[in-house]
Amino acid sequence: MSEVKQEAATVSYMEQLADASIQGQSPLFHADLATVAKSGPKTGGVTFKEEALMGHITLRLNAENADQLKAAEKALGVALPTQPLTSVEKGDVSVRWISPDEWLVIVPGLKTFEVESALHNELSGHYQVVNVSGGWTIYKLSGANVLDVLKKSTIVDVHPSVFPVGKVVSTAFAKSSAIIRRSGESEFELVVRRSFADYLWLWIQDASREFGLVVEA
């Protein structure tokens, strides 16, 4: 194992995944969602699923630099969303707008290093690519009462008229934070930090209790 050697390597990055014999543990590993899913209710107003072990890459660049935008598009296969609070999704790549010079790229876990490398290979100038896969996980919430749970948890207005499918907001969620994206009419993805994952899982169980919570694994 060694760092990728590039000519005049100005940054250092590496494949961070172990071989397949070593199973990574997502932030909710300890909750044993598979068992919860099996023994828990099958119907309810809210459905919860952890999209575990995905590849998360933070990308920073100058959105006014057309060359960088083009390079990022080439590496990702999809253009970066430059409209604030939006996202794009193509195939197995999704990109969330985080701030005027920041995006969160989410890919299948196994593709992380490939995408990271592609970004480094295509991009030039001042940019930052950081693999943050270990720091985040995704909670998928759906169901008839998903808006009720969100309204208990965040001050952002989640009404479809102002929070359409594809919209992304990084904001306070309960007493932690989440990158909230509407992925369907009644489906949302929350990207949450590893260290807060257990707290947010407790919070969501609690907030969903009156509607009935279905866990999928």
Next chain:
Amino acid sequence: MSQKNRLQSGGRIDRSKPLTFTYNGKQYEGFAGDTLASALLANGVDLIGRSFKYSRPRGIVAAGAEEPNAIMQLGATEATQVPNVRATQQELFSGLVSSATNGWPSVENDVMGLVGKIGGKMMPPGFYYKTFMYPQSMWETYETFIRKAAGLGRSPKEYDPDIYDKVNQHADVVVVGAGPAGLLAAQTAARGGARVIIADEQNEFGGSLLSSKESVDGKAAHAWVASVVKELEANENVIVLPRSTVNGYHDHNFLTIHERLTDHIADRAPNGQVRQRYHRVRAKWVVLATGAHERPLVYGNNDVPGCMVANAVSTYINRYGVVPGNELVLMTTNDNAYRTAIDWHDAGRKVQAIVDTRKNPTGALVEAARERGITVIAGSAVIDVQGSKRVTGVSVAPISEDGSKVTGSVKKLSADTVASSGGWSPVIHLSCHTGSKPVWNEEVLGFLPGKTVQKQLTAGAINGTFNTAGALEEGKKAGLEALEKLGLSAVEVAVPATTEQKESKPMALFHVPHTKPTSQAPKQFVDYQNDVTAAGIELACREGFESIEHVKRYTAMGFGTDQGKLGNINGMAVAAKVLNQSIPETGTTIFRPNYTPITFGAIAGRDCKDLFDPERYSAMHKWHLEHGAKFEDVGQWKRPWYFPKAGESMQQALDRECLATRESIGILDASTLGKIDIQGKDAREFLGRVYSNAWAKLPVGKCRYGLMLKEDGMVFDDGVTSCLAENHFLMTTTSGGAATVLNWLEFYHQTEWPELEVYFTSVTDHWATMTISGPNSRKLLEELTDADVSKDSFKFMDWKPMTVAGVPARVFRISFTGELSFEINVQANYGMHVWEKLFEHGEKYDLTPYGTETMHILRAEKGFIIAGQDTDGSVHPYDLGMGWAVSMNKPFSFIGKRGMQREDCVRAERKQMVGIKTIDPNIVLPEGAQGVFDPTAPIPMPMVGHISSSYWSACLGRSIALGFVKGGLDKMGEKVYYPLVDGRIVEAEICSPIFLDPKGERQNV
């Protein structure tokens, strides 16, 4: 039927559903649809409490939120106790248990009554201030007694078993109040496509229409209400909230609504349901349609049970089918209240007389009363009433046209109920919450909402529009105006027809004159809840309290849980009369949130118990739990503190952990350290500006310790930053300081040096970090990696990528213990795997997990600081003896450079960090202990600095401490003394802070 005051028919109660409840230990029966107040009145319960100061018997006065007397303690069990519930707003349910809040030891026989009676004039306003102020040391004793006697209710002594909830709402239009104006506003706005929330504190929508006999839109008023509610409920953009009090109107059109979901069902919410919900609402526009409260008149003994507000009497008759007495005398300044006498008469009970303060009342309602044979005594007033626990009769006398004096002889009438009406006060509370000053309106004889900076509209009685037709019209107008402001198109809404009678002009009268001067007349109560009388207000004014704000504070008027809803305006009128000025000259009245009391549960919501504060866990948290770790809170992180084995004390565990690390190998979960990935061609330059030391020449593959300073030169964080590649660094911060440091970097980058090309991204959560430390740590690492980690190829302060236990890792050879140490970082999803592999292979070395406490001891043995423990924002690097971490020669300045060169920062005799060795090695000084040079000096002794870190060092077999001493760095070997709170004076010697391995040989092996 035991409910002696219940009518056989009529009202919005369900006589087929009897409900049993308890009041003051006695069982009573009421019906579904009753409030606790209406059920008590139905049962002929006159007495519901004792007054605050004089302990006078009190009865139910009103029928809504403005009720000052019927303040109940509710709860069938200790855990479900709720204080200060207005009986007039509490819906009856089967099994409700209530008791009077006031009245100790009992309502019927009250010891305070004695004080009150003897008291009389002995308890003028300011009584408590004047009597109980001295000696001041006794105040707490007095306060306990006064509070108990005053009976403000009590909180439960057990955990509240119920669940409360908070929810964030957003709306185009929030309509407050669902009377005729609110309903039409909501209907109009909703039809126009706006997102609407309509909230009303009552169980049913309709407001004034609920107790009205009018018809609206050609049908019974409640039928029209039902049709509108149905339409609103069917609209998916409308949230309909009954039993929901808009309690606060805050800046930026933010409203708080307290919704009671199960308070009407049971003592405790059934099946784990949410009991109450607190809506936090952001509204684009707000329509206040909050209605009006009827004002009682102020007359002698007007607090005797049986004295009520006129409209409340009508409400009990029409809405609840309860006539709260047998013989009524109505005193009124207006036509409107004639309805009460008519309702009473139509219910089949006797109206002794209508006493109208106006000389020559005319109008449809007056005629309707006369047609029923009711005696109307014009130009007169009820000047006082007789009775103690219930009205037995009234004194009626003619009064002057301006209402200022009694002009004729007094006549007595028998009566058990006195209904009075001085007109209506618009409910302007919410408008006041936002700082808007209400304005007196002579036409309305009340305060109206003043100028507002909020996006606020008003409709109906709040504007002084007291008739239904006008309210409906204004509701529609407010709805249309909201639509227009929102940029939505207008819609057609028909204002329904009503059948009201025209009313003639009311008279402005608040305080009814008596034959005697106010100070000698029977008590004329203004504020029932706080026992403020007209005489009290007059006295306050005479004592020089001329500002209404001072009068209120001196007399306590309006300071009860009812916020003076009934009394404030009468009180102002009394003050105005004494001061010989108009009401607007006297001042205005202001209300604050909350409109009615709210439970703490609703405010807390789910932010309690396990969810009170997030607990942050590392990837190895479960292992720590399974291995018996005791935890310490570091920020929101739960960090292992120490790992006691069975039977071990904390000190024994620490001794074992320390020795194992120094002698073989220990392991620490360091994942919580803040980690920031820094990239860009100017990253190095940036580091040079935010750290006090130099970064220009740090080679790739090397790590360096740095101090971060605030502008004033004081240390605020520290950590190791590693050069990953020419333009790429990994910064570490303290666990608690991670977010602060990232903000600090962004702040300086964005505001001061935007030209520097550098990006920062937090990777704290991404990497799981474990530090193995001790002489055997290299051996252990070698077993798990193929990389060369030998002394020469992996030097102290190097870092290397390598595979550890099959997982790609970055390993840093840095040390916080002074031992040979390796900090292994892996993608956090593999943290547990690598951690467990280390233990698998480390067993033979007795690999020992240790927590933050052992970490603190081991670093203190080496004299390493903890930012935030050994620094407190007043310590610069030189104070710490860390001048080696300052580079004054950097081409660009750095944050704190100028600050630490200020005169005070360079003077001699600053407090400097040194090691402290007690002469008796077994004494561990308490952290925070203050040192002195001369323990024989007179008290207060000059103090020379405090102990910041102090431990028992098992490795050294003695106590060690780090502390601050004035000029300490030049006082090596000198004595310093620590006088302790227990009287001991501990003698100690100033020494180097490095207690162990001063040459640093152990970490360089």
